[in-house]
Amino acid sequence: MKVIISSQGHHEDDLVDVRFGRCAYFAVWDSNTNTFEFIENKGKSSDHGAGLAAAQQVIDLNGDALLSERLGPKAFRVLDQSGIHLYKCHGMTLRDAVERLKTHDLEMIKEAYR
Amino acid sequence: MDVVVLSGKGGTGKTTIATNLSKILGYAYVDCDVEEPNGYIFLKPKISEEKEVKLWNPTMNNNCLLCGRCVTACEYNALVKVLDKIMIFEELCHGCGACQLACDNEAIEGFDRTIGILKKNHEFAMGQLNLREPMGGPIISVLKKETNHFEHRILDAPPGTSCSVVKAVQGSDYAILVTEPTAFGLHDLKLAIQLIQDMKIPFGVIINRYESHTLIDDYLNDMNIPCIGRVPFSREAAVQYSKGDLLIESEKYHQVFEAIGHQVRRLL
Numbered sequence: 001m002k003v004i005i006s007s008q009g010h011h012e013d014d015l016v017d018v019r020f021g022r023c024a025y026f027a028v029w030d031s032n033t034n035t036f037e038f039i040e041n042k043g044k045s046s047d048h049g050a051g052l053a054a055a056q057q058v059i060d061l062n063g064d065a066l067l068s069e070r071l072g073p074k075a076f077r078v079l080d081q082s083g084i085h086l087y088k089c090h091g092m093t094l095r096d097a098v099e100r101l102k103t104h105d106l107e108m109i110k111e112a113y114r
Numbered sequence: 115m116d117v118v119v120l121s122g123k124g125g126t127g128k129t130t131i132a133t134n135l136s137k138i139l140g141y142a143y144v145d146c147d148v149e150e151p152n153g154y155i156f157l158k159p160k161i162s163e164e165k166e167v168k169l170w171n172p173t174m175n176n177n178c179l180l181c182g183r184c185v186t187a188c189e190y191n192a193l194v195k196v197l198d199k200i201m202i203f204e205e206l207c208h209g210c211g212a213c214q215l216a217c218d219n220e221a222i223e224g225f226d227r228t229i230g231i232l233k234k235n236h237e238f239a240m241g242q243l244n245l246r247e248p249m250g251g252p253i254i255s256v257l258k259k260e261t262n263h264f265e266h267r268i269l270d271a272p273p274g275t276s277c278s279v280v281k282a283v284q285g286s287d288y289a290i291l292v293t294e295p296t297a298f299g300l301h302d303l304k305l306a307i308q309l310i311q312d313m314k315i316p317f318g319v320i321i322n323r324y325e326s327h328t329l330i331d332d333y334l335n336d337m338n339i340p341c342i343g344r345v346p347f348s349r350e351a352a353v354q355y356s357k358g359d360l361l362i363e364s365e366k367y368h369q370v371f372e373a374i375g376h377q378v379r380r381l382l
Contacts, residue, residue, distance in 0.1 A: 052191040
């Protein structure tokens with residue numbers, strides 16, 4: 001399984017970024033190797049449509065799940081139709097987030113943040 | 115000859131300066147503040163022509179192979195590829211047509227979407243953006259093109275220093291920067307000055323709501339920037355404004371604007 005997480009930094013003990021579209025990095029966790037890989041978020045530097053640029057990047061990464069906190073209306077519309085499972089994290093490290101996902105301890109994101 | 119009136123900070127009196135000055139100079143008035151045009155309240159024009167302003171937006175036909183070239187080509191992230199389709203976000207589309215050029219399969223058609231309206235007569239024009247539309251730039255471009263035949267124009271720019279301000283300012287012969295004697299006024303004036311200097315347009319500053327020597331005077335002195343007018347603060351002006359009357363209807367303000375008009379004519 002491949003899990004993508006909006007992240008404030010590029011270490012597994014960094015926190016999940018509350019923001020999706022303008023988060024600093026995307027952490028990509030691979031369940032086979034139990035390792036994290038970090039990719040810069042292209043949306044971060046967009047003048048317009050940061051959420052959509054980020055969503056496209058997440059879709060292109062072809063993950064099974066996305067862990068974040070707040071998805072804007074446009075990003076949610078796209079991700080909701082992409083087949084990726086969306087989970088909500090609040091104030092936890094990337095490692096914690098993955099552990100909680102494994103134990104089915106995360107809430108699903110069912111609507112855009114307002 | 116085009117004179118653009120801008121401000122950086124909102125609410126400093128752009129429209130007050132622009133409308134009164136257009137009357138004094140006998141220039142046509144063009145309201146480029148398409149998100150909230152209000153010059154018409156003071157000038158009370160009889161509109162003789164109205165037309166819709168449209169923006170091209172892409173649509174996909176069945177030729178689409180989901181290659182995603184259009185998505186990459188879009189500078190504004192208005193296109194997203196999801197599973198079996200391309201989603202289009204019209205509110206982000208600038209109508210540039212890059213997606214259509216990038217497509218090798220003639221899969222992108224398009225349609226013209228109405229985003230606002232233009233109203234004018236022989237000496238007045240205004241653009242008005244429809245509700246929910248986020249982008250004023252295209253209307254400002256059409257507005258300026260449609261009033262290109264006016265010999266002299268006062269262009270009333272939107273507040274701020276964003277793309278739509280740049281659109282309004284572009285090609286002007288002279289710029290008037292309106293400010294107020296507050297710290298906020300000075301802060302945003304500096305941004306507007308930076309913009310106008312980058313665009314290499316000669317300019318002067320008008321201090322509105324002027325009482326006595328202000329922080330703006332100090333700044334302009336230090337920077338050697340010309341102040342072309344000081345519009346006095348008074349209850350009388352506020353009353354005139356609240357009724358939708360031009361300030362030049364009062365003798366005192368008529369003189370103030372005559373002096374500003376004289377300065378502007380001399381500088382052009």
